[in-house]
Amino acid sequence: xxxxxxxxAVLLVKMALVLGVALTGAAYLVLVERKLLxxxxxxxxxxxxGPFGLLQPLADGVKMxxxxxxxxxxxxxxxxxxxxxxxxxxxxxxxxxxxxGTELTIMGQQVPMVITDLDxxxxxxxxxxxxxxxxxxxxxxxxxxxxxxxxxxxxVGQMISYELPLGLSLVPVIMLAGSxxxxxxxxxxxxxxxxVYQPVAYxxxxxxALVEVKRTPFDLAEAENELQxxxxxxxxxxxxxxxxxxxxxxxxxxxxxxxxxxxxxWHGPVLPPFAWxxxxxxIMPILLIWIRASLPRLRPDQMMRLCWVWLAPLALLxxxxxxxxxLLKG
Amino acid sequence: xxxRKGIITSAAEGTRGILEPFWVTLRQLFHKPITxxxxxxxxxxxxRARGRIVLTRSPDGxxxxxxxQLCSAVCPVxxxxxxxxxxxxxxxxxxxxxxxxxRCIFCGLCEEACPTLAIQLTxxxxxxxxxxxxxxxxxxxxxxxHGGRHPDYxxxxxxxxxxxxxxxxxxxxxxxxxxxxNFP
Numbered sequence: 001x002x003x004x005x006x007x008x009a010v011l012l013v014k015m016a017l018v019l020g021v022a023l024t025g026a027a028y029l030v031l032v033e034r035k036l037l038x039x040x041x042x043x044x045x046x047x048x049x050g051p052f053g054l055l056q057p058l059a060d061g062v063k064m065x066x067x068x069x070x071x072x073x074x075x076x077x078x079x080x081x082x083x084x085x086x087x088x089x090x091x092x093x094x095x096x097x098x099x100x101g102t103e104l105t106i107m108g109q110q111v112p113m114v115i116t117d118l119d120x121x122x123x124x125x126x127x128x129x130x131x132x133x134x135x136x137x138x139x140x141x142x143x144x145x146x147x148x149x150x151x152x153x154x155x156v157g158q159m160i161s162y163e164l165p166l167g168l169s170l171v172p173v174i175m176l177a178g179s180x181x182x183x184x185x186x187x188x189x190x191x192x193x194x195x196v197y198q199p200v201a202y203x204x205x206x207x208x209a210l211v212e213v214k215r216t217p218f219d220l221a222e223a224e225n226e227l228q229x230x231x232x233x234x235x236x237x238x239x240x241x242x243x244x245x246x247x248x249x250x251x252x253x254x255x256x257x258x259x260x261x262x263x264x265x266w267h268g269p270v271l272p273p274f275a276w277x278x279x280x281x282x283i284m285p286i287l288l289i290w291i292r293a294s295l296p297r298l299r300p301d302q303m304m305r306l307c308w309v310w311l312a313p314l315a316l317l318x319x320x321x322x323x324x325x326x327l328l329k330g
Numbered sequence: 331x332x333x334r335k336g337i338i339t340s341a342a343e344g345t346r347g348i349l350e351p352f353w354v355t356l357r358q359l360f361h362k363p364i365t366x367x368x369x370x371x372x373x374x375x376x377x378r379a380r381g382r383i384v385l386t387r388s389p390d391g392x393x394x395x396x397x398x399q400l401c402s403a404v405c406p407v408x409x410x411x412x413x414x415x416x417x418x419x420x421x422x423x424x425x426x427x428x429x430x431x432x433r434c435i436f437c438g439l440c441e442e443a444c445p446t447l448a449i450q451l452t453x454x455x456x457x458x459x460x461x462x463x464x465x466x467x468x469x470x471x472x473x474x475x476h477g478g479r480h481p482d483y484x485x486x487x488x489x490x491x492x493x494x495x496x497x498x499x500x501x502x503x504x505x506x507x508x509x510x511x512n513f514p
Binding site: 036038039040041042043044290291293294295 | 348351352354355356358359361363364365367
């Protein structure tokens with residue numbers, strides 16, 4: 001019984017740690033994005049609240065909480081109020097399978113540095129990402145606004161397009177590691193990260209992830225200059241902030257996912273495992289911000305063409321090639 | 331794809347078109363931002379910049395405004411209101427004078443309309459307030475103790491109650507012509 005309580009306490013501590021790091025990271029990623037984007041456009045970005053604008057996320061949070069919570073006339077009230085929680089919820093759930101270090105030994109007990117090491121970790125993450133799209137689809141539908149609905153329709157079209165290449169690009173990694181558990185996948189990269197064997201899969205994954213986070217050049221569901229703000233146009237205050245939070249959590253999560261699957265997870269010299277994972281996780285969000293600063297938005301048909309005509313067949317060929325090489329090498 | 335160019339040139343140009351923006355944005359990252367940070371750095375405004383409206387005084391320290399209502403009439407957003415009053419010596423003045431800066435569009439038509447050069451726009455534009463009522467300025471906050479852009483002008487030396495003199499003794503006025511001297 002004592003063991004059970006000790007295990008429960010350790011689990012709670014791990015959950016608090018992951019939630020704290022993920023949410024703080026998402027809040028500060030907004031600041032990083034605004035500052036980096038600003039510097040790329042010869043501006044400073046926010047630098048008024050606190051030293052170097054470091055308290056800006058706090059100020060934003062206070063502002064969002066104080067804003068009026070509007071529900072548009074004719075909206076599906078229940079759905080409209082519920083739906084913003086879906087995206088942050090699914091993304092935070094996905095963080096549960098992210099391992100952030102080797103096993104620790106505390107008082108003779110092995111404590112794995114992951115909330116739960118699912119055997120089907122990769123599948124779990126992929127299914128959660130599909131559930132996350134409901135926030136967009138239902139949010140746009142429940143708003144009773146044509147722009148929101150158009151955004152939602154585009155978002156669903158986008159989801160259908162990216163899911164196939166995203167899932168297929170991960171198959172070679174699973175083949176190489178022989179497991180769907182993220183812990184096993186990271187352990188399989190102890191000597192060499194998979195990006196060395198699977199550069200094509202990494203590129204495919206990054207491109208599909210780019211479509212998944214719905215940011216420039218694939219922000220068709222938001223498309224400020226065509227659809228105002230797309231699916232979250234009618235949302236205000238904290239409900240809007242939840243969409244925003246979900247988007248940035250998703251960026252961080254995809255960074256962590258890419259780090260675990262392709263970049264060797266927590267493995268690395270000198271620095272502690274957790275620091276290595278953070279560094280590797282940061283690559284993806286910064287890349288996404290850089291892409292946002294550089295590229296214009298694609299049309300929906302161009303996006304679908306890219307996903308269906310290029311990414312999906314390439315991913316299939318990549319699986320075929322990986323299988324052939326593995327078969328030849330025995 | 332442009333048919334005349336061929337697939338290799340098109341592909342090369344497309345790749346360059348995708349990759350070059352990344353180099354451009356990366357280069358800007360190491361430039362110094364061109365932002366002028368406002369409260370610390372204030373740009374010098376042009377001489378005729380139009381900002382807060384003031385009521386000026388003539389060189390002898392009297393109010394210039396004669397409450398003729400012309401500024402109020404010309405104001406396109408009707409933000410100026412006043413009530414005229416007459417002093418014991420017959421000189422008119424504004425009993426109260428009110429400008430709602432919440433409505434004012436700083437077009438400067440009131441300044442153009444003013445016959446006594448009383449109402450003038452200054453280049454002070456920092457007048458934000460927490461409450462809309464704080465933007466409604468009354469005569470005491472509008473009146474300043476100088477002549478603004480025209481410090482030497484005095485309307486009453488040219489017209490009005492003070493000018494009750496013999497014809498021709500007026501400033502800028504020639505002596506009256508004797509009509510009888512014009513006979514051929």
